[in-house]
Amino acid sequence: MTAVPNxxxxxxxxxxxxxxxxxxxxxxxKPIGQILLFAVIAGSSISLLALAVGFVLQTDWHGIDILRxxxxxxxxxxxxxxxxxxxxxxxxxxxxYAVIALGYTMVYGVLxxxxxAHSEIFMMGAVVGYEVxxxxxxxxxxxxxxxxxxxxxxxxxxMLVCGAAAVVVERVAYKPLRGAxxxxxxxxxxxxxxFLTDFVRAFQAxxxxxxxxxxxxxxxxxxxxxxxxxxxxxxTNTTLxxxxxxxxxxxxxxxxxxxxxxxxxxRAVSQDQATASLMGINVNLMITITFMVGGxxxxxxxxxxxxxxxxxxxxxxxxxxxKAFTAAVLGGIGNITGAVLGGxxxxxxxxxxxxxxxxxxxxxLGYSDIFAFxxxxxxxxxxxxxxxxxxxxxxx
Amino acid sequence: MRLDSSPESIISQRVQEETxxxxxxxxxxxxxxxxxxxxxxxxxxxxxxKVIKIAxxxxxxGGQSLLGTAIRNGAELAIMQLGKQVEELGxxxxxxxxxxxxxxxxxxxNAQNIxxxxxILAVIGHLNSGVALPSSEIYNRENLVMISPANxxxxxxxxxYPTVNRVCGRDDAQGAAGADYAVKELKxxxxxxxxxxxxxxxxxxxxxAQALEEAGVEVVGFEGTTETANFDAVITPILAxxxxxxxxxxxxxxxxxxxxxxxxxxxxxKFMGPDGMDSxxxxxxxxxxxxxxxxxxxxxxxxLYPAAAQFVExxxxxFGASPEAYAAEAYAATQIVINALVKAIKENKGEMPTRxxxxxxxxxTEDFETVIGKISFDANGDPKVATYYILxxxxxxxxxxxxxxxxxxxxxPSPLTAKEMMDKEKMDEEKKDK
Numbered sequence: 072m073t074a075v076p077n078x079x080x081x082x083x084x085x086x087x088x089x090x091x092x093x094x095x096x097x098x099x100x101k102p103i104g105q106i107l108l109f110a111v112i113a114g115s116s117i118s119l120l121a122l123a124v125g126f127v128l129q130t131d132w133h134g135i136d137i138l139r140x141x142x143x144x145x146x147x148x149x150x151x152x153x154x155x156x157x158x159x160x161x162x163x164x165x166x167x168y169a170v171i172a173l174g175y176t177m178v179y180g181v182l183x184x185x186x187x188a189h190s191e192i193f194m195m196g197a198v199v200g201y202e203v204x205x206x207x208x209x210x211x212x213x214x215x216x217x218x219x220x221x222x223x224x225x226x227x228x229x230m231l232v233c234g235a236a237a238v239v240v241e242r243v244a245y246k247p248l249r250g251a252x253x254x255x256x257x258x259x260x261x262x263x264x265x266f267l268t269d270f271v272r273a274f275q276a277x278x279x280x281x282x283x284x285x286x287x288x289x290x291x292x293x294x295x296x297x298x299x300x301x302x303x304x305x306x307t308n309t310t311l312x313x314x315x316x317x318x319x320x321x322x323x324x325x326x327x328x329x330x331x332x333x334x335x336x337x338r339a340v341s342q343d344q345a346t347a348s349l350m351g352i353n354v355n356l357m358i359t360i361t362f363m364v365g366g367x368x369x370x371x372x373x374x375x376x377x378x379x380x381x382x383x384x385x386x387x388x389x390x391x392x393x394k395a396f397t398a399a400v401l402g403g404i405g406n407i408t409g410a411v412l413g414g415x416x417x418x419x420x421x422x423x424x425x426x427x428x429x430x431x432x433x434x435x436l437g438y439s440d441i442f443a444f445x446x447x448x449x450x451x452x453x454x455x456x457x458x459x460x461x462x463x464x465x466x467x
Numbered sequence: 468m469r470l471d472s473s474p475e476s477i478i479s480q481r482v483q484e485e486t487x488x489x490x491x492x493x494x495x496x497x498x499x500x501x502x503x504x505x506x507x508x509x510x511x512x513x514x515x516x517k518v519i520k521i522a523x524x525x526x527x528x529g530g531q532s533l534l535g536t537a538i539r540n541g542a543e544l545a546i547m548q549l550g551k552q553v554e555e556l557g558x559x560x561x562x563x564x565x566x567x568x569x570x571x572x573x574x575x576x577n578a579q580n581i582x583x584x585x586x587i588l589a590v591i592g593h594l595n596s597g598v599a600l601p602s603s604e605i606y607n608r609e610n611l612v613m614i615s616p617a618n619x620x621x622x623x624x625x626x627x628y629p630t631v632n633r634v635c636g637r638d639d640a641q642g643a644a645g646a647d648y649a650v651k652e653l654k655x656x657x658x659x660x661x662x663x664x665x666x667x668x669x670x671x672x673x674x675x676a677q678a679l680e681e682a683g684v685e686v687v688g689f690e691g692t693t694e695t696a697n698f699d700a701v702i703t704p705i706l707a708x709x710x711x712x713x714x715x716x717x718x719x720x721x722x723x724x725x726x727x728x729x730x731x732x733x734x735x736x737k738f739m740g741p742d743g744m745d746s747x748x749x750x751x752x753x754x755x756x757x758x759x760x761x762x763x764x765x766x767x768x769x770x771l772y773p774a775a776a777q778f779v780e781x782x783x784x785x786f787g788a789s790p791e792a793y794a795a796e797a798y799a800a801t802q803i804v805i806n807a808l809v810k811a812i813k814e815n816k817g818e819m820p821t822r823x824x825x826x827x828x829x830x831x832t833e834d835f836e837t838v839i840g841k842i843s844f845d846a847n848g849d850p851k852v853a854t855y856y857i858l859x860x861x862x863x864x865x866x867x868x869x870x871x872x873x874x875x876x877x878x879x880p881s882p883l884t885a886k887e888m889m890d891k892e893k894m895d896e897e898k899k900d901k
Contacts, residue, residue: 143685149707152707153703153707156703157703160703272528282529283530283720285723285751289754289863295731307732376696379697380697380728381752382727382752386695387695391696391697422700425703426707429688435691436690436700436701439700
């Protein structure tokens with residue numbers, strides 16, 4: 072939570088800009104610039120890597136059988152052809168991971184505790200999005216309303232429900248355990264995670280007698296409409312919606328944490344709970360707000376993920392949750408900027424390996440996660456606190 | 468805090484809070500106990516004389532529950548309608564459905580419970596070959612007969628177990644039939660083959676890809692994936708190669724999501740899949756993306772069987788929904804079991820037959836008329852002749868799934884029967900030569 076304010080305060084000290092313009096620059100242009108910079112860094116490094124690998128391995132690779140590419144495939148050509156799509160996939164899923172990762176990282180920052188139930192909060196967001204969409208469809212409103220309104224309704228409902236759910240979870244399962252050994256709330260979180268999965272499963276079984284919840288995006292042509300970016304590269308509006316909403320949320324969170332009084336109080340609590348409470352900050356309230364904001368972001372990410380994957384089940388939370396948690400660790404857990412960088416990098420790595428591995432018959436797609444996580448282990452070997460994490464000295 | 472709160476009221480509030488907490492804890496304990504009670508209630512009770520049970524094992528919860536429930540319903544309907552044949556002989560016939568959750572571990576755990584209940588003399592199941600393979604090891608150890616309505620993996624019967632039978636076809640023939648159609652009618656030149664890494668999906672996809680390669684079609688990719696939500700990783704290489712055909716060896720709940728995402732991302736290939744696609748949920752999840760898709764199946768639409776019209780009507784009346792694929796097959800499997808039970812009881816002079824006797828009686832089934840036609844088992848438990856159907860998805864409306872048009876059907880003998888037929892031909896020729 073430190074990189075952004077440091078830069079920002081350095082800038083404000085220069086006093087070159089006045090009031091409103093400075094405010095705009097500091098809380099909107101800079102964070103957007105930073106996010107785009109991260110996307111460009113992650114994207115270009117992965118592209119260079121992909122091109123290099125494609126170039127090196129296109130010739131027959133004597134001796135190493137697992138690196139042999141079938142003769143009919145020109146690996147370099149394939150990589151070049153796939154590159155734009157690969158980047159787009161990586162950025163899209165990377166932003167989703169980033170938004171989920173914020174929930175993990177904020178709670179960790181404040182409580183030094185990993186909220187494993189967050190992946191289920193995310194899943195609930197996807198389910199709420201489905202419910203809103205189905206209700207709109209049943210009310211004949213889905214194709215009547217402007218798509219933007221539909222999206223805002225879905226995300227808004229998911230944020231409300233999931234924010235509330237996260238607060239309830241905190242109140243019921245974590246608050247009574249505050250002060251207990253660190254492992255205890257962790258186990259409690261895993262328990263909550265199982266409970267929420269089966270709760271949603273049972274609820275939807277009783278409510279609609281369904282398990283699969285396909286988003287009826289077919290009924291809104293806007294979602295599937297293709298945008299041609301360049302020759303051979305086109306995407307759907309859904310992808311753009313995901314990227315833009317994620318950026319809005321990231322910027323909004325940055326503003327909330329760095330520019331509002333509550334955000335300041337949350338940062339204070341994350342630095343030192345006892346002192347913060349001596350300064351008149353209601354620590355419990357701040358923790359509740361942290362859970363609420365994290366849960367709301369998780370819920371919104373759930374809707375975005377549902378729009379992307381088109382089908383939601385009560386079990387979809389686990390894998391993206393795990394990956395988002397990984398992203399948070401990769402970027403430096405407890406660090407909001409780090410979560411964004413970690414999410415984008417992990418998304419890119421995944422896209423990179425899954426675009427390349429199918430051309431090695433001895434390896435195949437199944438290994439893409441192994442390679443992506445091997446990179447993560449390498450990074451953590453050299454930077455145990457994550458890419459942007461700072462080693463914090465023990466408080467005396 | 469309220470302004471008027473006196474110390475007493477604060478104390479009483481605390482007491483109240485504590486009672487609330489206690490009430491909550493009590494409630495939690497009761498809820499947990501109730502859950503445990505339910506788990507034990509589902510476990511088999513000790514065997515009683517004169518009660519014969521038939522078990523079913525299929526996924527009743529989770530993403531594949533639509534087909535799994537159809538299997539349970541089909542078996543249940545058969546027992547309701549035909550159980551009196553056994554009851555006339557002085558036995559009570561009961562039905563015990565199990566939920567294998569499409570998961571091998573759960574299927575095996577259920578199988579242990581099933582074999583421990585001495586009154587269970589037959590199992591109808593499973594939906595997934597990957598679950599049936601380990602579970603049937605346990606049935607076979609205890610001589611308990613299993614008839615599968617849906618498992619097409621070749622290893623189910625190729626192990627040659629005396630207890631394991633099926634009323635559906637085999638994946639070697641199904642893969643070949645699908646590939647034959649793809650080559651001759653769709654005239655494809657390149658194909659990308661995916662599977663779900665289960666015994667069933669990988670098995671049928673392998674046979675399909677082999678048959679394609681033998682016919683000279685280039686298989687540009689053969690990949691397994693357990694992903695159920697985000698298929699970007701699989702779609703990227705498909706997009707780069709744009710094959711004529713994309714085949715998914717797996718089950719509808721996973722395949723439909725993949726097909727829909729693939730179309731949205733601009734894959735223009737023809738889609739195809741095996742009998743795991745045969746469920747109205749395929750179009751419910753896949754929408755317009757799967758319309759026009761080709762699928763092979765060993766369970767023909769009920770309209771093809773003259774005897775099935777009554778079955779469809781009874782099924783709708785009983786369960787309030789059209790029978791999905793394998794409901795009729797489960798009904799037929801139960802018909803065979805009941806027929807075998809009657810025979811075994813009679814042979815045993817009205818006494819409770821042993822499991823081995825029932826298994827032998829099932830295996831001896833010869834030209835038995837079921838709701839899906841005449842069935843005879845070969846020495847491995849395969850139906851001597853099975854029919855393979857090729858259908859096309861016609862509409863994105865799940866209600867119209869049963870109206871998918873049949874493109875063509877192929878009859879193929881089981882490997883043992885084919886061998887017998889060849890031996891016989893040879894013998895005949897030798898006789899002629901003499």
